[in-house]
Amino acid sequence: MGRIAYVNGRYAPHSEAFVHIEDRGFQFADSVYEVWAVFGGSLADEVGHFERLARSLGELRIPVPMTAAALKSIIQRVVRLNRVSDGLAYLQVTRGVAPRDHPFPNPAPRPSVVVTAKSVDMRASEARAARGVAVITTPETRWARCDIKTTGLLPNVLAKQAAREAGAVEAWFVDELGLVTEGGSSNAWIIDADGVLRTRDIQSNILRGVTRRSLLGVVQSLGIPFEERGFSVEEAKSAKEAFITGAGSLVLPVIRIDETLIGAGTPGPVAKRLRELYIEGARPNAA
Ligand code: PDD
Numbered sequence: 001m002g003r004i005a006y007v008n009g010r011y012a013p014h015s016e017a018f019v020h021i022e023d024r025g026f027q028f029a030d031s032v033y034e035v036w037a038v039f040g041g042s043l044a045d046e047v048g049h050f051e052r053l054a055r056s057l058g059e060l061r062i063p064v065p066m067t068a069a070a071l072k073s074i075i076q077r078v079v080r081l082n083r084v085s086d087g088l089a090y091l092q093v094t095r096g097v098a099p100r101d102h103p104f105p106n107p108a109p110r111p112s113v114v115v116t117a118k119s120v121d122m123r124a125s126e127a128r129a130a131r132g133v134a135v136i137t138t139p140e141t142r143w144a145r146c147d148i149k150t151t152g153l154l155p156n157v158l159a160k161q162a163a164r165e166a167g168a169v170e171a172w173f174v175d176e177l178g179l180v181t182e183g184g185s186s187n188a189w190i191i192d193a194d195g196v197l198r199t200r201d202i203q204s205n206i207l208r209g210v211t212r213r214s215l216l217g218v219v220q221s222l223g224i225p226f227e228e229r230g231f232s233v234e235e236a237k238s239a240k241e242a243f244i245t246g247a248g249s250l251v252l253p254v255i256r257i258d259e260t261l262i263g264a265g266t267p268g269p270v271a272k273r274l275r276e277l278y279i280e281g282a283r284p285n286a287a
Helices: 024-028 046-060 068-081 122-131 154-165 210-222 233-237 269-282
Strands: 004-007 010-013 031-039 087-094 112-119 133-139 170-174 180-183 187-191 197-199 226-228 241-246 250-257
Touching: 004 068, 010 068, 024 031, 024 087, 031 046, 031 269, 046 068, 046 087, 046 210, 068 087, 068 112, 122 250, 133 154, 133 241, 154 170, 170 233, 187 233, 187 269, 210 226, 210 241, 210 250, 210 269, 233 250, 241 269, 250 269
Parallel strands: 133 170, 133 250, 197 226
Antiparallel strands: 004 010, 004 112, 031 087, 087 112, 170 180, 180 187, 187 197, 187 241, 241 250
16 A cells, blocks of 8 residues: 555545645745654654644744644544554644735635655664764754744755765754754754763754753753753864754764764764663653
């Protein structure tokens, strides 16, 4: 059976799953999204993603298309129909379809809702985490509201393509003060030269990562020294460890930043432990 997507009330094969050419998501990226990691068929950090979805919709004044409970049952059905055990679920909500004109359409159209799901090979994902990954640094070129999870991702696309061409998996954006904001699709963390775990504080210039928030609970329970404080590229390059977090990357050790190896050039013990504990906690029937 091929893959099945949900589009505006219909469950359809991917080859037949379309939105209208005047959908504002397509025309203007007037649209928000969420990505859940799926473990054992269940949505990881389920509530945190729905909360952030509600916030993104509210910030853009896109009407809430349906209750979180209704959305959840659609996402779960798409996960089941695609036989996803470990993988990713994707939800996109756009302002809807209207003749092309920049201001909000009046009356407001019905928001468009799209849901897809796909499996992830966890063996390959674990192998990649065991090797560690490289990141590049790149100037921050995004807008001032990176706290809203919109599909306006062109700077992220360009940065991640540059990363790929450099043999890296992620690009860390660096603001005008020389501080790392976050990655193209993940939050950025280091364990600095003094052994303090650091990640950027939450403002409008980074996404409020749900994995980030969830991992902070683990960090607290382990009593790891932690500061929510930005770090420079130089601090990152002289860090003991570095890693990224996100629904796609989970907790992924970074072993090289640009041309500089981090620590011993292998995944650090803290990042490895945090990955294990995060995944353990996210799996259903976790103790
Ligand atoms: N990206 N920062 C950015 C810019 C992101 O796009 C993401 C997630 C994160 C991490 O957020 P979370 O922990 O809630 O997934 C941080 C998703 C996975 C994506 O675009 O595919």
